[in-house]
Amino acid sequence: MGDKMRVEKINVYQAVMTLHKPFRIAYGETREAKTVFIEVVTDTGVNGWGEAPPTSKITGETVDTVVGAIRLMAGSLYDLDITGYMDVYRVIDATLRSNQAAKDGLVTAILDAVSKSLGTPLYKLLGGGGNIIRSDVTIGLDSPEAMARDAVSWVERGFRAIKVKLGGPLEIDFERVRMIRDSIGAGVEIRVDANQAWSPKEALKASRVLERYDVAIIEQPVHYRDYEGLRTVKWGSSIPIIADESVHTSRDAALLASMEAVDGVNVKIAKSGGMLEGLRIASVAEAFGLDLMVGCMVESPLGIAAAAHMVAAHGGFKYIDLDSDLMLSDHPVRDSFRRERDEIILGEKPGLGVEVDVGKLVKLAEIRVSKPQPAI
Numbered sequence: 001m002g003d004k005m006r007v008e009k010i011n012v013y014q015a016v017m018t019l020h021k022p023f024r025i026a027y028g029e030t031r032e033a034k035t036v037f038i039e040v041v042t043d044t045g046v047n048g049w050g051e052a053p054p055t056s057k058i059t060g061e062t063v064d065t066v067v068g069a070i071r072l073m074a075g076s077l078y079d080l081d082i083t084g085y086m087d088v089y090r091v092i093d094a095t096l097r098s099n100q101a102a103k104d105g106l107v108t109a110i111l112d113a114v115s116k117s118l119g120t121p122l123y124k125l126l127g128g129g130g131n132i133i134r135s136d137v138t139i140g141l142d143s144p145e146a147m148a149r150d151a152v153s154w155v156e157r158g159f160r161a162i163k164v165k166l167g168g169p170l171e172i173d174f175e176r177v178r179m180i181r182d183s184i185g186a187g188v189e190i191r192v193d194a195n196q197a198w199s200p201k202e203a204l205k206a207s208r209v210l211e212r213y214d215v216a217i218i219e220q221p222v223h224y225r226d227y228e229g230l231r232t233v234k235w236g237s238s239i240p241i242i243a244d245e246s247v248h249t250s251r252d253a254a255l256l257a258s259m260e261a262v263d264g265v266n267v268k269i270a271k272s273g274g275m276l277e278g279l280r281i282a283s284v285a286e287a288f289g290l291d292l293m294v295g296c297m298v299e300s301p302l303g304i305a306a307a308a309h310m311v312a313a314h315g316g317f318k319y320i321d322l323d324s325d326l327m328l329s330d331h332p333v334r335d336s337f338r339r340e341r342d343e344i345i346l347g348e349k350p351g352l353g354v355e356v357d358v359g360k361l362v363k364l365a366e367i368r369v370s371k372p373q374p375a376i
């Protein structure tokens with residue numbers, strides 16, 4: 001404790017991960033997922049890892065923009081003691097606007113390194129007690145019959161909550177939820193996510209119909225910029241409305257909360273710029289009495305572990321949707337958390353508790369964090 005720690009070098013890698021089957025939502029389909037791994041090499045010999053999954057349709061990022069953003073942020077890390085990670089986060093965040101996944105990858109890698117050097121699991125460093133969290137699992141868009149079959153097989157594996165992707169047309173969406181509810185019975189929670197596909201009028205109609213099938217929440221019914229539309233739907237719907245794409249940072253959450261436009265917010269660390277900002281969103285949500293949800297992009301067990309540490313650290317997340325690792329047939333993570341039924345169980349290893357198989361990664365950049373040389 002008390003020892004300073006500086007970043008000397010940042011390695012940026014790409015990984016291409018394959019999915020068991022294509023994953024379809026309202027605005028696109030994923031067959032394989034490109035993600036970026038960030039490794040910070042420190043002057044203490046301890047390295048930290050983070051994941052920056054670029055999701056162009058949500059944060060506007062690509063593999064290339066992540067590399068550029070990391071290069072820029074590396075320049076501001078010079079001479080900073082990263083054990084003071086809150087200050088470091090402020091510096092990183094002030095370096096450039098947006099680029100949330102890149103910030104997430106760098107912040108996570110720094111927190112992994114700091115908690116490793118202190119010999120503690122990350123969730124404990126951030127104030128957490130319990131190491132077990134219970135997640136739902138997501139069913140991608142498909143025919144109502146296929147989605148109902150999927151739901152049954154996950155319930156048989158022990159899941160007590162199912163998240164259902166919707167996206168129109170409305171009559172097919174209703175059929176999807178009806179068939180899933182009929183197939184899995186009354187005891188399993190159903191959450192739905194329209195991924196911005198509906199107009200406010202359609203969302204109000206959907207809410208009235210979906211009530212019949214005991215739907216717990218509706219995520220992002222309308223366009224992400226339509227805060228007024230969200231408010232209209234929230235006040236007209238008996239089912240709680242959760243904002244996802246509408247909320248990136250704590251400022252978005254504060255604005256939506258002050259407008260009384262939603263019942264809850266979905267935090268994703270790749271949207272917020274990492275888990276420190278994610279925890280700020282959680283504070284805003286608590287202050288305004290909003291429900292807290294956590295979600296993920298299509299990311300490896302490394303990114304899922306980071307989000308799980310945030311959730312375990314905070315303790316107040318009500319809806320947990322950390323499941324993209326279950327969709328992957330191949331990824332570069334050797335060892336991470338344990339899954340049992342619908343539970344994610346974090347281990348007692350220091351840091352994130354994740355081992356990366358570097359042999360499966362393609363190195364994109366090696367960025368030195370050093371004092372800028374004066375121009376001659």
Ligand SMILES: [Mg+2]
Nearest residue numbers: 193219220244
């Ligand atoms: Mg969502």
